[in-house]
Amino acid sequence: ETGVTQTPRHLVMGMTNKKSLKCEQHLGHNAMYWYKQSAKKPLELMFVYSLEERVENNSVPSRFSPECPNSSHLFLHLHTLQPEDSALYLCASSPSGASYNEQFFGPGTRLTVL
């Protein structure tokens, strides 16, 4: 595997379910990110991890819970979601959390909440 991978690629869940999204980067990067892309809206940054520490939480509801066990893996744990949480969830990584670095994105997980 190369680059940034995300699993699953598609997920359908009910509002009472608990599920997790997984992201893995094979680039040796130190920073990882979760983004949400809703229809006709720009990508919205949700969380930033640098060296496995969360450095940013953009007022994301607590029903989204990130976890970064090491610099290569990032999870997004989901519970009691709402239908408006249906979106494309993108993971990205960069060489560090410092500035002037481009981010490398995974293919995304298309989430549908029923």
Add this chain to the structure above:
Amino acid sequence: DQQVKQNSPSLSVQEGRISILNCDYTNSMFDYFLWYKKYPAEGPTFLISISSIKDKNEDGRFTVFLNKSAKHLSLHIVPSQPGDSAVYFCAASEGQTGANNLFFGTGTRLTVIP
């Protein structure tokens, strides 16, 4: 309020001609700008960037122009090829603050007609 705007949701160009994609921003603290390209079912891929100390950056067929006084940047693709058909996202960051948070526009769908 959206800090990065791409006011044209779509653009069609004949193969071999120039494609010009535009982006406006409102935050004068932005000093690093990137363009990403996205194919269906894939994550955004980095295309080209420019820092605020420059007004032009060129990479092969792709050139980005930055007009700081107008808070405007544009991506020129010449000559356009059918494989360039994709959604193009403009992004910006406040690199001078040390953060690598990217603010994205809503994207412009480019169609290159053979």
